[in-house]
Amino acid sequence: MGGKMKKFFSILLTLFLPLSFTNVSKAAGHMEAEVIHWWTSGGEQAAISQFAEAWQEMGNTWIDTAITGGDNARGTTVNRIIGGNPPTAAQFNISKQFVDLVEQGLLQSLEEVASAEGWRDFIYPPELIETCEFEGEFYCVPVNIHSWQWMWINNDVYKQVGLPVPQTFEEFLAGAPTIQDAGIIPLALGGQGWQESGMFDVVASSIMGFPLMQSIYRDKDVDAFRDGRFESVLNTFRELNTFTDEGSPGRLWNDTTAMVIEGKAAMQVMGDWARGEFAVAGKEAMVDYSCVIPGKEKYVALGGDVFVFPKNDDPKVKDVQLAMASMMVNPTVQAKFNNAKGSLPMRLDVDTSAADACMQMGLDLIQNPDAIMRESDDWNTPAFTSAWDDIISEFRNDPNYTVAQVMDDLEGVLTSGL
């Protein structure tokens, strides 16, 4: 065979090989699933591969479509659904992000497997069921719980200046000038919108408590919003921001966590995924660093991830999707996945013996239904939360943006019906 002929055949082969494989696989009854997600960092990859391995152990094929950045991944998912080439499963957050997809009838109902396996009995906390249930049917699988409600504190810094580790934002602010005088940045904050608004919500909930947050974010109660407590949150937030450094704008969250790990900064407010950074750096919880849930009332915020399963023209895909949904809630898989991810599982009967001191704190707290806190995006569309967060971010960055103005602008968003 001549060189040209060889080349021709090799091209032909590469073109048709994938095709032939898929045909064979479908005929053999083994299932193939493409999953879109945004878990690309080291710890996150370790977590998603727990799902992939469990899926492969069942004799199936896992096609991993990892896309950096939640926005990009969700954008891709939506585009592919509209374009008629949906993935088997796709990641979203515990939120209203995928509500439009359900309303337009673009997602596969999981009710068949959910009622057969009794999801409503073991999914905990029950708020997760609310997130996934539309008109009595399950449309998503919650896989983990991530809470924003944490202050990450370098213990050495506080030892060095002779202060106790703060338990509230008030205590932190009282000690901040001393830390600043010692040449250490009191508050490490990455100046990106999501980090700023994330920290704001932690400050807000720890100062005004969950019931008030609920009347503002869920009930859009303008009187509650105007009763003075929200203003004090804004004032505290502004005061906190005077203790950051000028390198803050645009800094990534993990670079910011590294400042606390290295002792360049004293404290960072960040979700529980920050724990992974401390672990990778070889630091021990409660010895080298403290994790503190700030405030007198302590909460676990109900953030986290879900998977949805877009409807497919091919009826066989439904079986694949139901099988995968069932796998994701399996207690053994849940234990492996959440231990790798550092998040809390979505059911209580999961082996969490590998949890460290910080994770244990979260696990203990979540057993108490009153300590479970919902976030704004559980009730509101991305359009609402992003308009709100823009104002918070501008408030942090523009010292001339007065509290009174911010209150007016936020009320505008609150009453906008977004």
Place this chain on the structure above:
Amino acid sequence: MPLSRNIASIIALLPMIIISLTVFVGCIIYSFIYSLTNSKLIPVTNFVGFDQYERLFKQRKWDVAVENIFIYGFVFTIGCLIIGFLLAVLIDQKIRGESLFRTIFLYPYAMSFVVTGLVWKWVLNPTFGLENSMHMWGFSWFELDWLVNRDLAIYAVCIAAVWQGAGFVMVLMLAGLRGIDEDIWKSLSIEGVAKWKSYLFVILPMLRPMVVTAIVLIAAGVVKVYDLILALTSGGPGYATTTPAMYVMENFFSRANLGQAFAASIIMFISVVCILAPWAFYEFYLRNKYAAN
């Protein structure tokens, strides 16, 4: 019979005309229709009139974005033209190692905006960039906090953009300068006109087509600026360096607010047409008409 005379060229252009009409005009009409709906994550035909536009004009962020695009457009265009022209004039002095310098000055243009953005992000970062280096060398008075200063950040973006774009203008201008007839230079030197005066008042007007080309190319880059700012500041601090294009993209993807994104892009389209139409009309139609007469 102009039509029959041009029939071959019209046939040749037909695919392009069809693509332009369906893709560009079609998409513009589509965007306009859906800008009148309250589409969120996916396009739906739930019409709400001009609500999206009303909301758009109430946004502080949109005001900032519009202001930024004007600052950026002005500084970037003028900066590129002046620096590009100066570089071209300097290189035109029959210097040694001309091709080396040409390569150096044009090199930034070969980089993607993302790379430019990242490089300048590190240079201008106050905690580990140029400012920090100067402090370590003992110049403690040195301050360069443009990138983190909300009033100056947009100018930091302009610096990075001019750094990248000036070389390209230089090449265009240099090509123009090389096309100037030797006799013009001879007569100018016989008249005893100072060199800077000859460049400014005689040669520059002769380079008009080059200047127009440069402006058109730069202006197209201004309206669509997105990746540079995303890499350099991500629109921050706060949203101090956001632009209309970023506003549109944000609402399309991360904010799942399609209606708002469509409305913003329609406004962008209308403003571009408003700015370019009279000028293009003059440049490409009236001038030719006068020239023909």
